[in-house]
Amino acid sequence: MEKTKSDGLDLPIEKKEKSPISLQIKSWIKAITLPIIALVLCEYLVRTGHIEAYLLPAPSSLWASLVELAQGDLWQHVYTSTWRVFLGFFIGSGLGLLFAIFVGLNKQAEEFLEPSFSAIKSIPSLAWIPLLLLWFGIDETSKIILIAIGAFFPTYTNTVAAIHGVDRKLIEVAQVYRLNYLATVKHVILPAASPGILTGLRNSLSLSWMFMIAAELIAATQGIGYMLSDGRETSRPDIVIIAIILLAVLGKITDQIMKLFETWLLRWRDTVK
Template sequence: MSDTGSGSLPAQAGARPGAAAARANANTTTAARPARRGWPFDHGYRPGRFTGWLLPVAVLLLSEAGARLDIIPARLLPPPSELAQTLWSLAVRGELLPHIWASLARVVAGFAIGSALAIALGLLVGISRRAEALLEPSFQALRAIPSLAWIPLLLLWLGIDETPKIVLIAIGAFFPVYLNLVAGIRDIDVKLIEVGTSSGLDTTELIRHILLPASLPYLFAGLRGGLSLAWMFLVAAELIAATRGVGYLLSDGRESSRPDLVLAAILILALLGKLTDSLLRLLEQRCLRWRDAHRPASPKS
């Protein structure tokens, strides 16, 4: 009995340091292991560079095959090869680029004007309860007005030149930027503002050094939403007596019963929207490089 007990004690005593050492090694390994920056549901998955192209390419191939096999009526849904021929003929005749540049210039101008006004008024409403009580009810009412409802009024007020088109696009871009910026300012920790005011910052410095940097994620979310709506409002804007633009191609294709022209214009709008959103997203990544957020892994380079 005594021998057995005395023999087991050294074994137990020897086991404890070993277990402690194993736990220490495990903790050291865990601490040395770099933190994984992907979502916990990814399980190490990293998307390839062309993963996002799989779905649109599959849709194009299926559409082409359906048209070739007479499963899909070509008069309702022209195959991608016919769309390519339509775009090529527009480019050869020198009509495609002027339509694209006209629409792009309108979107850029309207988006810039609407975003600038939204940032100015969003900052004002975000920092002033008086401004919120005065402006917020009117903005919420105006936000509910459909884009097409503005067209007759803008025609009466501003005529049929470029001005009403740009104003309509600016209206579409204004509200997402304004709402997101106000929400971002309201979500800022009050302690940050108290530190700024106790440090002697005036209102301009407080906005520059605390409010805008802290609300940048919300602002960029609003800018991307505003850019998307700007492209949507472009189609309505180019219904205002336009003779050039992608929206004009849509209207021309409808009036001439050419679904290939309509789909080609839709494809151009999709590509332009994706391109401008990618540029804005690149700017967002550069400006928010400091943010330690939990985000999915980027595609392989």
Template structure:
């Protein structure tokens, strides 16, 4: 039996392997389902199938937003966004440092990880009365609560990323004389980067969720305040307007974080990586 005249690509000495081209669907497809849902709700309310007092039509929600005025809406958005930005940065930076320490040190893991795993199980609203007692009703408890929400996903991602680094990479780096800070900077951190960046994205999402609980603490501006105000006045349109703004801001911030993640991990050659 004669050997094949054209050897399979990717074998030793047969040239470079063929990489399958991956085509991503256009991002505009992500709007199809939300637009269909909004259109369905609009038709259901107009046809009387759903009570508009409980589930307002999307056009009524937009009317409620326009009724508030651009200045008021911008003020609520700016207040909430500023709190999320400050709380997320503080919580994420602390989580990166503590997570790296726990991931690199078995002693730190034994001392700190059980405590953080227990604190992670505490619901967001359970922190509110304690923070009110400790920090009063100013901005401090709101920022601390958002920071708590951002801390744990980033901490978990950092610890998991460092622990999951292939031991062979570390052994190879040591053969080349790397140790200490150089080993961490050139091997451990790049290898752990995908898990760390995923933790950052999850932490940002949770920071937006904790922001709503934070703005229940005597807030006078913000989307959480707008939710509470709409509930107290019995206005479902205001409640849904605040929810839609939260969804839009969360999607926008996650999209920016995802773009940064794609650029930071451009060196990856994985199935989900964007083709270069």
């Protein structure tokens, strides 16, 4: 609120607040500014010959390639990769959540399991692929297991840390109200740890897409990772770029879905405030 002098008096002048719609439009404009600049610059460099088209196609030419792929089996590749990601994510993050709750609430379990999980977590994703191919072949099982491994550890790590980070005063309050162990876990510990748990789930979903690409680049006949490999082998940078854009769009959509789920699940925080 600003003040202005009138007849020796300081009169407040209220600033008009911008509407939520105008703020959202301004936010969208800021968000697309950098991509538009990059596209225009890329188009200029390719059209003027500073970058060879066989290395980086002009953005305007990608639309024709996208239409060509869409008339073929593009959507089958998208569907195949998406269901692999979600199946591996649900298996891996589900197991990670169960083990994390068990370890986070049980000191003995933590002493037995934590050293092994920490060692396994340090193994690079590509190191699993030869072993999984030996055990399960090139079928779907090896790909789903690799994605599940990628989804397991972010959920496990964040959930254990969130449970250990619960304020001890909350547990003391539960003891004052004479809540039993299961009631304390259900009504106090898990709700207090839920922000950290949901952060782990979002990280797991992001890593699931990364592990999916690793799996499909090595052994697959369908999927976005296969498109990347096929584009490289046939010297089609347009296919590679379209696959990368698809990954960015799908990753953003799934992350936004998780963010909306997180907002809905943590709506109780607004009432507390």
